[in-house]
Amino acid sequence: MDLRARTDECLILRGRDYNETDRLLIVFSRSFGKMSCLAKGVRRNNSRLKASTQLFSYSKLTFAASKGLAVITQGEAIDVQAGLREDLTKIACAAYIGELLDAALPEEKPQEGLFVLGVSALTLLCSLDEPFLLLRYFELRLLAELGYRLNFGECGYCGRSAMLPRLSACAERGGLLCDSCRSRMSAAYGQALKLPTVSGGTCRLLDGLLNWDLRRIFTLKVTPAMQQEVDAACAAYLAYFLGRPAEKARENLLLYYKV
Ligand SMILES: [Zn+2]
Incomplete structure (x- = not known):
């Protein structure tokens, strides 16, 4: 000071x-x-x-x-x-x-972008009556402001388009991993990778939360299955980039607000 x-x-x-x-x-x-x-x-x-x-x-x-x-x-x-x-x-x-x-x-x-994000x-x-989308929006944009902008358009290993029925959320690879790359990496590591799976629809929702205008986000219809997938993916990204303090914050949140 x-x-x-x-x-x-x-x-x-x-x-x-x-x-x-x-x-x-x-x-x-x-x-x-x-x-x-x-x-x-x-x-x-x-x-x-x-x-x-x-x-x-x-x-x-x-x-x-x-x-x-x-x-x-x-x-x-x-x-x-x-x-x-x-x-x-x-x-x-x-x-x-x-x-x-x-x-x-x-x-x-100073982190003015994060300050504006926090205030808004x-x-x-x-x-809001239902804060789910706002919390996930906040988490993904917080990571982006910190320099960890995730990519939900393609597999972070082979570059295949994310227009697939199923992918995995993989922070280490910058967002997503397709099934073939997941199998290849599991074989290379000698064990099955523990990663949350996400549908193609959930990938588009994650992409929207990170990149769309906020007013458009709140017009989205989200199924309970997509909510679960988005929630698990965001939890994994936060834990990877921010570690134990972020996990602790989520545990505290879950005492009063569960998806
Ligand atoms: Zn791939």
């Missing part, structure tokens, strides 16, 4: 109580990236920082010039995202988005 006071748009990703009246927060600042910071006295009833430092709030925060942990001195809520606190499912989905961002972001490295995902979540 440098020694100048600074003000920026922030998302409150995570938080926990600290001392008697403070909270330690992990915030995602548009210009400065992920930061740990202290909201002093915020658990007092009359604290002026209460709304702007609530979990999932989208706020303009000012940080004091200080060494070490940043301290929030002023806050103005742009959107407290009240809709996210309506029920346990929404709270769990919003917490999942916060945990994934926390897992994916290094400290104090949380804002949309407020108004």
Whole structure:
């Protein structure tokens, strides 16, 4: 943290109580990236920082010039995202988005594309009855913003078109693997590869989630079988690229929201 006071748009990703009246927060600042910071006295009833430092709030925060942990001195809520606190499912989905961002972001490295993605995902979540497609959209685009843009148009090994009745989700190969390449790789590794299988229709859905305009995505009709396949594929991609923290975030989500 440098020694100048600074003000920026922030998302409150995570938080926990600290001392008697403070909270330690992990915030995602548009210009400065992920930061740990202290909201002093915020658990007092009359604290002026209460709304702007609530979990999932989208706020303009000012940080004091200080060494070490940043301290929030002023806050103005742009959107407290009240809709996210309506029920346990929404709270769990919003917490999942916060945990994934926390897992994916290094400290104090600006990631404006991810910031915009995070704000739009949380804002949309407020108004959706069924968050399944939004969560999968968020996961695939999060990976793309981090430099892991998956390809759902062809087998990542031989380049055959993905217009096949069945393929496998394979993060190592950048998205998909056709059955022949899966058999070849299994033989080379000396054991059957444990990969989720996906139908051609599911591949097109994954491609849409990654590349289409959001309004078009929500017009899609998705069968329960496709939901299961998309869910298993996205879980495998996240685990491969983000490791244990992403698996942990999914386990927490599953306590309140199952596909
Ligand atoms: Zn292939």
